[in-house]
Amino acid sequence: MPGRPVSVDTDPHPYFKVYSAGNFGEVAPQRLSPMSWSLVGDPMERGTRALARLLWGRPPWAEGTYYVFVGYFGCRPYHNLAACCHLSQTIPGLAPQDVTDAYFEGVDPPAELAALRATKVRQATGTALLLRELRQVGPRLRALEERVAELEWGLRAAVTANSPVALAGVLRDAQPVLEEAWAVHILTTSGLVPLSALQRWVYRRLTRHGAQIAHWLSRPRELVWDRLHMAAATMDPYGPGSFLDSSFYEVADDTAPWRDYAVRHKRASTSAGEQALSLVDPAEAISGMLPPWRSKTVRALAVTVGEVMAGREHSKSLAMRTLHIYRRLLPELSPLLGLDESAWPYLTIREFTDLPTNPGLANRAAPRMHACRLALGTPMPEHLDLTGGDGVPRPWLSERPQTQRGVAPGIGTGTVMSPDDDLPDEPVIIVCSSADADIAPLLPFAEGVLSERGSDLSHIAILSREYGIPCVVGYPGAASLPRGTAVSINGSTGEVKILDQS
């Protein structure tokens, strides 16, 4: 395109122009390479569009060549906050605030575009279809896990045999698997919001302390991370757990400049000594407090929400495993395709796949390198407001102050510890700026988690719920608390007390 400066940014959506890095920001690196973006943003967009199409027909605003639900500005991945909030209004009983609380750290949602509102019939049908889709999550995940494992075996065989044809075969097979993994991830992630809203609504009507009970009961029973960390301990380079060693989301984490943004995960081995006799879970305890049908409804909803939470984590782990296949596959393949060693992170996966038939595509990398260098020098705000229309990124300002929130109930007390420290003998509270599944092995030993970033349904909240420890998010300066400080956190109210150091 002559006349226009080369940019890696996506075009902003014509109607929905408020973006947020909230959900990405907790877990993904600050900046992603174009290749990683095409492996993360692209399939996410496709998955969300497919879901929207399935539930609400073909909404005109969700069609077209621009990205609708995600965006890539200044090499930073964003979710389209306005579009997500708009989707929430397509489900009866759900408010945009529910979405921002669940995934976007409680910022103010942008104003609704009433002209695009769906009809009541459409809303009701969509909700019923969403529930039906959610029922399919379990089988879909099981089938998907098999396909991911096959890919891992395929990659092992191809690398061992050093066969270009087999490597190209893995590249071809990985694409649909990646798309399915992100599609299920989108489904569980979006399904959790209306499900937990439904849970709170039903509990308020059926029980005396509805909101509290929902908070205590929604716990995933067993998350996939434990098993993966166990697999990682075998040190098998092609095993299911080997991705835990590398940065999530960034496939070019061995190449400059993306290396500087990639969060390396520290792998700690799990040797959790579970209590011989654990407490009866609150979810079991409630069974006697209500008449049978009420108690059945309450427990069924708690299990459903817990399972969808587990599905969200499972689908994410599968997406990460598939990305890890790309992480090892692409550097192997690029010399075979005559590509410069540092050039492949600047192509998209589509271009990379088309290289054998269209070698000219390799020339796109050089101008992008320049564009990325410029983009990386520009600071990008957390929440992005592009309503100005002049292409200048402005931060989206929330009128409501964002405050710390408890996202997993309970009270925990201990001395602070960063995930990179060694475990001390005393009770600890893990403090971090943002947290991902990499801290899962530490959680059995922790009394709680205090994080600067996060939302009601973010990964760290789900993980803390699995281990039944409290979690408070949105506490500024958590990661910079001095070592040895004793803190007490209340995951029900979001209270944080810094105790004296004596």
Added chain:
Amino acid sequence: MTECTERSEGREGMAKRNTAMNVLVVGGSGYLGSAIAQACAKAGAEVRVVSRRGTATVGEGIRGDARLPRLGLPAGVRADVLAQTTHVVLSFGPVAWTTGPGEALETHSSGMRSVLAFLREMPGLEQAVHVSSLLALGRAQGRVTNRELYTGQDFRNWYEYGKYCAERLVRDATDLPVGSVRLGPVLGADPRGGRPDTEHGLPAVFPHLLAGYPVHLEARGDFPSWVTDVSSAAEVVVKALTAPIGRATWTWFDPAMPTLREVFTEVCRAWGVVPKIFDAKPLGWVTRRFGGRLGVAGELTDYAKPWFDLDPAVLRDIPEPWPVPEPDYLAATGRALLEPATVSRG
């Protein structure tokens, strides 16, 4: 076997210990807590009371909170408490059958965790006693004794679950000399004076009964109520400190074992009221459904049938002589309800 030897050793050392006993009562400004504090003082111990109010009827009152780490005590006071305390009684948390899971678990689970961590810092700790409740057994199945805690039961409310969690935590703290004393509903005149609290627990039904409203009780209340009076309950706790109880669990109730109907009748006698007790399920249903409008919590109807099959022989675990409940403590409860509610609890 080991319990017996512990106990006999305890008896030998009792006189010596009594003189040096420095008791910390956590949650000692409440109904039972203040009775325990008074009983400890009577036994010649130095008493410190930690409570959120910071008041004490005897001994030194300290403001603190069991849910906070190190009981939320200021550093200076904490050092004194840790250095001097030899015996601890844990009697914190209200008997609130209507609380939600948040409050119940904060008080009894998180609170107990933080208190046990505090006890671990006490170099001179000889014995601690956790005042548990028979209700920790919930709707226990089968015959229960002191040994059982979880028998696959379910719980009637979050209070029971909270008490269960607390006792479980105490049992799991095998490195600490802490035993449990389980009590049934505690009645009798308020040791702090004034009108007893009728907001929580079994006494919540008394205003309803005294106002002449009918209640539904299965078998018209002819089942053991496991009540005890507040002074003998406090004495049992002191005995657990001095005997000492070790890591065992004791259960205490009035050995006369009044039935629930007798309890209601006696309490109402002071008012010249005969309680209207019926065995009528629909009445129970109505109370559960609409009781809230008459000022009686629906949760109370959960206790309208035999609670569990408790083996009365559990009393024998407590070394004799047993304390004798105040004669006529049930009627005293009723009389105390006639007093004006002018006593300030804050």
